[in-house]
Amino acid sequence: MKLGYAILGIFLTGLVAGCERGSTESTAPDVAGHDPAHPPIDCPLAKAGVDASHLRPFEDVEKYIAFLERADRAVWQKPDEVVAALKLQGTETVFDLGAGSGYFSFRLARALPSGKVIAADTEPEMVRHLHHKILGDGLSNMEAALIQPGDPGIPEDADLVFVCDVLHHVTDRPTWLGKLVSEMKPGARLVLIEFKEGDLPEGPPESVKITRAQLVELVTRAGLALTTERVELLPYQTFLVFRKPG
Numbered sequence: 001m002k003l004g005y006a007i008l009g010i011f012l013t014g015l016v017a018g019c020e021r022g023s024t025e026s027t028a029p030d031v032a033g034h035d036p037a038h039p040p041i042d043c044p045l046a047k048a049g050v051d052a053s054h055l056r057p058f059e060d061v062e063k064y065i066a067f068l069e070r071a072d073r074a075v076w077q078k079p080d081e082v083v084a085a086l087k088l089q090g091t092e093t094v095f096d097l098g099a100g101s102g103y104f105s106f107r108l109a110r111a112l113p114s115g116k117v118i119a120a121d122t123e124p125e126m127v128r129h130l131h132h133k134i135l136g137d138g139l140s141n142m143e144a145a146l147i148q149p150g151d152p153g154i155p156e157d158a159d160l161v162f163v164c165d166v167l168h169h170v171t172d173r174p175t176w177l178g179k180l181v182s183e184m185k186p187g188a189r190l191v192l193i194e195f196k197e198g199d200l201p202e203g204p205p206e207s208v209k210i211t212r213a214q215l216v217e218l219v220t221r222a223g224l225a226l227t228t229e230r231v232e233l234l235p236y237q238t239f240l241v242f243r244k245p246g
C-alpha cells in the first residue's frame, strides 16, 4: 500500500502539472459498437466542462488503477463481504464517493439489479476510466460523475453514500462532512471505511490516519448517528455505518 500512496502522489503531481496525453487512448468516449440495448451514457467530463485532451498520460493513471485493483487486495479488503454487510435490497441508489477505479462500484452495481450506482471522483482520469468501463461492460445501472474536492455532490435520491479510504485525503473534514450530510436525504446511510492505526502491512502513513474516535466525533458532529460498527469485518480498516435522522 505504501507503494500505492507513492503512485497516487506522482499521479496528483502530474495532474497539477497539466501533462499532455501520451497514449493511443481515444479522448472522446467511443460509444460505437456498444450493446444497443444499453444506450451510451453522456460523457461525465464533457458535462462538467472538462477538456479531456489536456489530461495527463494515461499510463500513469493505469498504474494507480492497477494498484487499486490488484488481486491480493481482496484478501484483506474483502469486497464481497463488505457489499454483503451493507444489506442492500437491490433497489437503492448508492453513491460511491471517491470511487477511484470503481473497485467497489462495479461490485455494488451487481448487488443493485433494480437500483443504481453513481461512481464519483475528483480526478478526471478516474472518471474517464469509470465511464469507459461502464460503457464497455454495458451497465445500465451505473454512471460516473466528476465532483469537486470541496463538494461531495450527493444526489438527492441517494439512499447510501459509500466512502472507502477517501476521508484521509480530505483536508477540511468538518466542512466537507457538513456539506455531505446537508446533501443527504433524511434516513440515508453513510458507510465509512478508513485504515486503523498501527504498523499495518497496508494503508497510508500513520501521520494521515484518522482514529476511530475522531471518525465518530467528526461524523456525529456533522449530524449523523452511528448505527452499526463491524469490528471483526476488516483486519486493517474500521467499518462504520451512520444514518441521517428523520
Ligand SMILES: C[S@@+](CC[C@H](N)C(=O)[O-])C[C@H]1O[C@@H](n2cnc3c(N)ncnc32)[C@H](O)[C@@H]1O
Binding pocket: 068, 097, 098, 099, 100, 101, 102, 103, 104, 120, 121, 122, 123, 126, 147, 148, 149, 150, 152, 163, 164, 165, 166, 169, 170
Ligand atoms: C485510495 S483511493 C480509494 C478509491 C476507492 N474508494 C477504493 O476503495 O478503491 C482515494 C480516492 O479518493 C479520491 N479523492 C481524493 N480527494 C477527494 C475528495 N475531496 N472528494 C472525493 N474524492 C476524493 C481520489 O481521487 C482517489 O480516487
